[in-house]
Amino acid sequence: MIQVYTQNIKGTWFALACAEQRIYGTSFAETEQKALNSLLNNLPYNIPFQVLISPSACARDTFGLLEAVFEGKDANLNLNLATDKLPAYTKRVIEATMQIPVGYVASYGSVAKAVGGGPRAVGNVMAGNAFAPLVPCHRVVKSDFTLGGYGGGLKVKYQLLSKEKRGYSSGLKIRLYEGDLQVYPVEYSLRAIEGLF
């Protein structure tokens, strides 16, 4: 039985699905209804769930993490995501995305080069990300550093990235099991979209 919770944190509604310390999905939106909908959309439909009011300890911790990420703070994310039911490639992309540090962005193509496949395939995984914003798909942008797309709306993607500025001035190569992931300072992106929001 999966437990589902919703919580309003500083004006934004978050939804969370978990069971036995494992996270099955997270989402956020401007209304409780929308957050719940997008969460349940990504949940395996054949698994029963119940919506609870008072959060478990695990739920409280996870809501805390969600808030931290949403506020652009550095959060240590060694979480227990229930990704085992996802296709292998999807899992690889998600894991690579989680390696992008706060303050940096990677392009769809750069992720693709690291894990295999093509840029559009990476975009597809992002579009279906059931763990936003814990899996920081907002840190994946186009090769020209403009934003690309975002499930929660581009304005939100922009706001998240703005809060993650850390003042880095050069890129970074991150060693993954599959290959190297090239990332760039988030400032590159903010500069590229200057004036658009």
Next chain:
DNA sequence: TGCAAACCATAAC
């Protein structure tokens, strides 16, 4: 800039 073609894993049929 803008457009067309190549790209690649999924989901849907």
Next chain:
DNA sequence: GTTATGGTTTGCA
């Protein structure tokens, strides 16, 4: 099996 569909990229006019 096959097709349709993207949160893309690159090349070329």
